[in-house]
Amino acid sequence: xxxxxxxxxxxxxxxxxxxxxxxxxxxxxxxxxxxxxxxxxxxxxxxxxxxxxxxxxxxxxxxxxxxxxxxxxxxxxxxxxxxxxxxxxxxxxxxxxxxxxxxxxxxxxxxxxxxxxxxxxxxxxxxxxxxxxxxxxxxxxxxxxxxxxxxxxxxxxxxxxxxxxxxxxxxxxxxxxxxxxxxxxxxxxxxxxxxxxxxxxxxxxxxxxxxxxxxxxxxxxxxxxxxxxxxxxxxxxxxxxxxxxxxxxxxxxxxxxxxxxxxxxxxxxxxxxxxxxxxxxxxxxxxxxxxxxxxxxxxxxxxxxxxxxxxxxxxxxxxxxxxxxxxxxxxxxxxxxxxxxxxxxxxxxxxxxxxxxxxxxxxxxxxx
Amino acid sequence: xxxxxxxxxxxxxxxxxxxxxxxxxxxxxxxxxxxxxxxxxxxxxxxxxxxxxxxxxxxxxxxxxxxxxxxxxxxxxxxxxxxxxxxxxxxxxxxxxxxxxxxxxxxxxxxxxxxxxxxxxxxxxxxxxxxxxxxxxxxxxxxxxxxxxxxxxxxxxxxxxxxxxxxxxxxxxxxxxxxxxxxxxxxxxxxxxxxxxxxxxxxxxxxxxxxxxxxxxxxxxxxxxxxxxxxxxxxxxxxxxxxxxxxxxxxxxxxxxxxxxxxxxxxxxxxxxxxxxxxxxxxxxxxxxxxxxxxxxxxxxxxxxxxxxxxxxxxxxxxxxxxxxxxxxxxxxxxxxxxxxxxxxxxxxxxxxxxxxxxxxxxxxxxx
Numbered sequence: 001x002x003x004x005x006x007x008x009x010x011x012x013x014x015x016x017x018x019x020x021x022x023x024x025x026x027x028x029x030x031x032x033x034x035x036x037x038x039x040x041x042x043x044x045x046x047x048x049x050x051x052x053x054x055x056x057x058x059x060x061x062x063x064x065x066x067x068x069x070x071x072x073x074x075x076x077x078x079x080x081x082x083x084x085x086x087x088x089x090x091x092x093x094x095x096x097x098x099x100x101x102x103x104x105x106x107x108x109x110x111x112x113x114x115x116x117x118x119x120x121x122x123x124x125x126x127x128x129x130x131x132x133x134x135x136x137x138x139x140x141x142x143x144x145x146x147x148x149x150x151x152x153x154x155x156x157x158x159x160x161x162x163x164x165x166x167x168x169x170x171x172x173x174x175x176x177x178x179x180x181x182x183x184x185x186x187x188x189x190x191x192x193x194x195x196x197x198x199x200x201x202x203x204x205x206x207x208x209x210x211x212x213x214x215x216x217x218x219x220x221x222x223x224x225x226x227x228x229x230x231x232x233x234x235x236x237x238x239x240x241x242x243x244x245x246x247x248x249x250x251x252x253x254x255x256x257x258x259x260x261x262x263x264x265x266x267x268x269x270x271x272x273x274x275x276x277x278x279x280x281x282x283x284x285x286x287x288x289x290x291x292x293x294x295x296x297x298x299x300x301x302x303x304x305x306x307x308x309x310x311x312x313x314x315x316x317x318x319x320x321x322x323x324x325x326x327x328x329x330x331x332x333x334x335x336x337x338x339x340x341x342x343x344x345x346x347x348x349x350x351x352x353x354x355x356x357x358x359x360x361x362x363x364x365x366x367x368x
Numbered sequence: 369x370x371x372x373x374x375x376x377x378x379x380x381x382x383x384x385x386x387x388x389x390x391x392x393x394x395x396x397x398x399x400x401x402x403x404x405x406x407x408x409x410x411x412x413x414x415x416x417x418x419x420x421x422x423x424x425x426x427x428x429x430x431x432x433x434x435x436x437x438x439x440x441x442x443x444x445x446x447x448x449x450x451x452x453x454x455x456x457x458x459x460x461x462x463x464x465x466x467x468x469x470x471x472x473x474x475x476x477x478x479x480x481x482x483x484x485x486x487x488x489x490x491x492x493x494x495x496x497x498x499x500x501x502x503x504x505x506x507x508x509x510x511x512x513x514x515x516x517x518x519x520x521x522x523x524x525x526x527x528x529x530x531x532x533x534x535x536x537x538x539x540x541x542x543x544x545x546x547x548x549x550x551x552x553x554x555x556x557x558x559x560x561x562x563x564x565x566x567x568x569x570x571x572x573x574x575x576x577x578x579x580x581x582x583x584x585x586x587x588x589x590x591x592x593x594x595x596x597x598x599x600x601x602x603x604x605x606x607x608x609x610x611x612x613x614x615x616x617x618x619x620x621x622x623x624x625x626x627x628x629x630x631x632x633x634x635x636x637x638x639x640x641x642x643x644x645x646x647x648x649x650x651x652x653x654x655x656x657x658x659x660x661x662x663x664x665x666x667x668x669x670x671x672x673x674x675x676x677x678x679x680x681x682x683x684x685x686x687x688x689x690x691x692x693x694x695x696x697x698x699x700x701x702x703x704x705x706x707x708x709x710x711x712x713x714x715x716x717x718x719x720x721x722x723x724x725x726x727x728x729x730x731x732x733x734x735x736x
Contacts, residue, residue, distance in 0.1 A: 021473045023449070023736040057678060079679040081391070099646065099679050100635035102695055105389045124636050127694045148636075155680055156636040156644050267468035268492050268516075268524040276524050278467060282710055282735045286654045310425060310706055311447040311467050311735060312523055326495045327470055338678055342650055343710070345733050365713050365732075367650045367679060368391040 003032055003351055007070060011063040012349060012357035019355040024265045024329065025283035027340060027347045029359065034241055034259035035067070041223075041240045042071045048226060053077050053096055055218065055238025058338045060363035061347075062090040064241060075118070077218075077236040081109050082366025084119070090362070093117040096216070098183060098236065100128055100148070100156060106368070107131060111139030120144035120180045124157050129170050129177070136176025144180035145171045146216060149201060151194035152187035159197065161204040168210045181214030181233075188221040188250075191228025198231040221250040244337035245296050246289040261298060261331035262340065263348075264313065266324045273318040279332055281308040283343060287336040298331040300324055305332070371400055371719055375438060379431040380717060380725035387723040392633045392697065393651035395708060395715045397727065402609055402627035403435070409591075409608045410439045416594060421445050421464055423586065423606025426706045428731035429715075430458040432609060443486070445586075445604040449477050450734025452487070458730070461485040464584070466551060466604065468496055468516070468524060474736070475499060479507030488512035488548045492525050497538050497545070504544025512548035513539045514584060517569060519562035520555035527565065529572040536578050549582030549601075556589040556618075559596025566599040589618040612705035613664050614657040629666060629699035630708065631716075632681065634692045641686040647700055649676040651711060655704040666699040668692055673700070 004012075008031060017023075038054075045052035051074040056065045065076050065087055075094025078084045084095050095117050101110055113119050114136065123129045123145050136143045147167045150157030158164050164182070172179040182201055186194035198215055205212045217229075218236035242260040243253035264279035284295050286308060294305040294313065300320045307314040313332070317323040324330060334340045341347060342365065346358040372380075376399060385391075406422075413420035419442040424433045433444050433455055443462025446452045452463050463485050469478055481487050482504065491497045491513050504511045515535050518525030526532050532550070540547040550569055554562035566583055573580050585597075586604035610628040611621035632647035652663050654676060662673040662681065668688045675682040681700070685691040692698060702708045709715060710733065714726040 017473060021471070023471055023474045023477075025735055100644075102633050102635050102646075103389070103391055103697075105385060106391045109391075124638060125694055128635070131695075150638055154642070155677070155682060156638055158638070265470050267470050267496070270492060270518055270524055270526070274522070276468075278470075280735075281653070281655065281707055285649070286656070286707075287649065288654070309523070314523060326493055327499075329471075339649055339654075343733060343735070365711060367393055367648075367711070 004356065005035055005067050007066045008063045008349070008359070012359060013346065015355065015358055017355060019350060019353065022263065022348060022355060024263050025279035026263045027344050028261050028263050028331070028350050029242065029347050030259045031349050031351050031356065033257060037240050037243065037257055037259060038068055038071055041237065042073065044224065045235060046072065048229065050229070050232060051234035053216065053234045053236050055236050056083060056087065056363070058238040059241055059341055060361045060366070061359055062087065062362045063359060065092055066090070074234065077238070080367055081106050081113070082368055083363045084113055085109065086363040086366060088113055088117045096120045096236070098122055100124065102128065102131060107135040110143070111135040111141050114141035114143045115139060120146060122146050122148040122183050123167065123171070124148040126167065126170055129167060129174065133174035133177050142176060142178060144178045146180040146183040146214065147171070149182050149184045149197060151184045151197040152190040153185050154187070155185060157184065161201040164201045165204045165208050165210065168205055169208065172210060179210060181212045181216065183216040186217060186219050188219060191222055191225065195228035195231055202231055220247060221252055223252055239338055242337040245291060245333045245335045249291060258333055260337045260340065261333055262295070264330055264332055266326055266328040266330065269326050273316060275303070275315040275317045275324050277313040277315060277330065278311060279313045280311040282310045283340070284308060284313065284332065284334050285336065285339045285343065287339055289335050291335050295332040295334050298333060300330065372724065373403055373435050375434045376431045376717070376727065380727060381714065383723065383726055385723060387718060387721065390631065390716060390723060392631050393647035394631045395712050396629050396631050396699070396718050397610065397715050398627045399717050399719050399724065401625060405608050405611065405625055405627060406436055406439055409605065410441065412592065413603060414440065416597065418597070418600065419602035421584065421602045421604050423604050424451060424455065426606040427609055427709055428729045428734070429727055430455065430730045431727060433460055434458070442602065445606070448735055449474050449481070450736055451731045452481055453477065454731040454734060456481055456485045464488045464604070466490055468492065470496065470499060475503040479503040479509050482509035482511045483507060488514060490514050490516040490551050491535065491539070492516040494535065494538055497535060497542065501542035501545050510544060510546060512546045514548040514551040514582065515539070517550050517552045517565060519552045519565040520558040521553050522555070523553060525552065529569040532569045533572045533576050533578060536573055537576065540578060547578065549580045549584065551584045553586050556587060559590055559593065563596035563599055570599055588615060589620055591620055607706060610705040613659060613701045613703045617659060626701055628705045628708065629701055630663070632698055632700055634694055634696040634698065637694050641684060643671070643683040643685045643692050645681040645683060645698065646679060647681045648679040650678045651708070652676060652681065652700065652702050653704065653707045653711065655707055657703050659703050663700040663702050666701060668698065
């Protein structure tokens with residue numbers, strides 16, 4: 001099929017199923033929508049002069065990471081050493097690991113990775129910088145370290161430009177390390193505050209004679225806004241490949257840009273107002289992200305998924321003009337796509353109403 | 369090690385790690401606590417005259433299912449066709465599948481299973497009974513079907529004893545099927561109501577000349593209570609093997625009966641009041657089950673896990689007398705053990721402070 005990127009086609013596993021016979025619950029990916037999402041975001045980055053460094057955490061699939069690079073991404077972002085290893089094994093060689101890594105075994109793996117690819121990591125304390133430096137020396141590798149800045153999200157990171165410069169100097173002065181710049185994960189809706197902290201930190205670094213090669217930001221809710229982007233040189237976004245109900249609620253995606261749905265079967269109609277589907281928390285997760293209900297039923301948007309047990313989804317169908325019947329196959333738009341992909345070993349690729357094959361979630365479960 | 373059941377020992381995978389070097393996040397299972405939980409529950413069932421039919425959804429591991437049978441379980445309970453297949457492949461041959469199965473591919477697999485083991489399933493509608501009967505005839509198999517009764521939980525199931533008898537008669541009159549009895553998943557704290565519905569249904573069946581071989585109930589919060597148990601012949605409980613913070617909060621387990629913890633590392637201390645660990649929703653899930661916070665830190669019970677991102681856990685440590693430091697390895701008691709095991713391909717077995725090996729989660733991800 002000409003619409004399927006070659007890179008994805010190559011990794012598709014054949015199936016003895018059609019869209020009508022595929023067992024439920026099953027995660028479906030509309031490949032045309034997903035690929036259009038990739039193209040659209042790359043174009044946005046190009047127009048804004050941002051390097052695109054997509055976060056592969058959402059899809060955890062080698063094929064999609066390779067497609068993102070093929071379309072113009074500078075490199076990829078990962079959250080774990082395990083994700084990095086899977087991607088490097090597949091030949092991807094520009095990796096930014098944006099969670100702090102500690103522990104002897106993980107650091108040893110980090111050092112091994114650094115010998116195989118261009119690896120950048122983050123730190124927000126001297127202890128972590130020193131641990132990475134020790135690793136770099138022990139493995140005779142070069143590791144790039146960016147300082148994580150808390151610009152409003154209140155998670156990891158330094159807030160004070162003086163502390164940021166001090167840590168940058170520690171990195172620059174450590175054998176085996178190279179100071180890669182500043183990294184942040186800003187608070188949604190607070191891009192101007194974020195820019196303020198970043199600008200002050202850049203100025204402080206420059207005043208101290210420390211060049212800042214990269215200013216890396218991210219966050220999906222604000223991804224389409226140019227507000228506060230002036231200091232940023234690269235953007236790490238992940239969820240945009242599939243989008244989800246949360247992003248639609250933030251106005252960061254439209255319903256027809258949502259590539260992932262969970263196919264489920266209505267297995268019971270015990271009362272006029274209740275329907276039970278075979279997709280529960282082990283298919284949708286309990287992530288609410290502030291939304292009402294555990295997902296949206298595409299065929300019955302007035303239905304409310306009010307409760308999830310592990311393999312049961314409970315729907316209130318009292319407001320459905322034509323409520324679902326036993327045996328109906330329905331599509332659920334999940335609240336949070338990133339965690340759903342991680343539940344399954346493979347996702348099912350569809351286009352034009354056809355089931356094309358299965359895509360492995362190569363880095364599924366690689367949270368260490 | 370003599371304390372490790374042979375059955376579990378046989379399936380342990382060797383590791384080149386110790387408890388100090390194991391990468392985080394990692395799910396640890398204290399095998400002595402888990403095995404004691406299995407023994408204790410079997411003894412409770414024996415005393416109460418209940419057949420123990422443990423739910424393997426919590427551990428999804430062949431070794432533990434075999435251990436439960438070795439200790440006296442009558443058979444096992446599964447929630448999906450995939451779980452059943454994994455267990456039957458391992459030689460387990462008495463399976464009760466307690467979610468409603470529909471769809472041609474799943475039903476075909478059901479039929480294939482029924483030729484390999486003693487298989488019982490549930491139904492709460494004529495449509496489902498007929499679909500299973502068709503499957504049984506097509507595969508020349510014998511399938512036992514229990515009627516699912518809603519005795520207060522408001523999920524699947526029939527509430528009216530007349531409807532229950534009618535469906536039982538439909539099952540009994542279908543070639544390839546055998547009526548297996550009544551099944552329910554009662555509401556927590558409402559066992560007497562549940563017993564009332566069950567008793568009325570049993571009476572209605574008997575009045576119609578339909579024997580009721582089995583009355584199968586379940587539910588973990590009330591598992592230790594004898595209230596409302598008179599009509600019940602078998603009990604399906606799963607969570608008791610590991611227990612979790614929710615069960616402790618219900619009074620159904622004590623802290624020292626909790627076998628599962630998630631090992632995590634403190635990676636950042638950005639402020640005096642905040643600590644970040646490398647266990648997020650991809651290690652703990654967002655399941656709250658009505659509790660405050662996303663788990664309990666064993667070493668720092670006054671800490672509050674107030675937010676989870678996918679690979680970050682955010683702790684408020686303001687009330688800790690001796691708060692954790694960067695690099696500390698801590699154990700998190702998860703809110704809900706059943707969904708945590710399903711996130712990982714393997715769990716790490718510990719005893720007496722030693723890491724013994726890794727146990728595969730054989731049916732991980734098998735939600736279809």
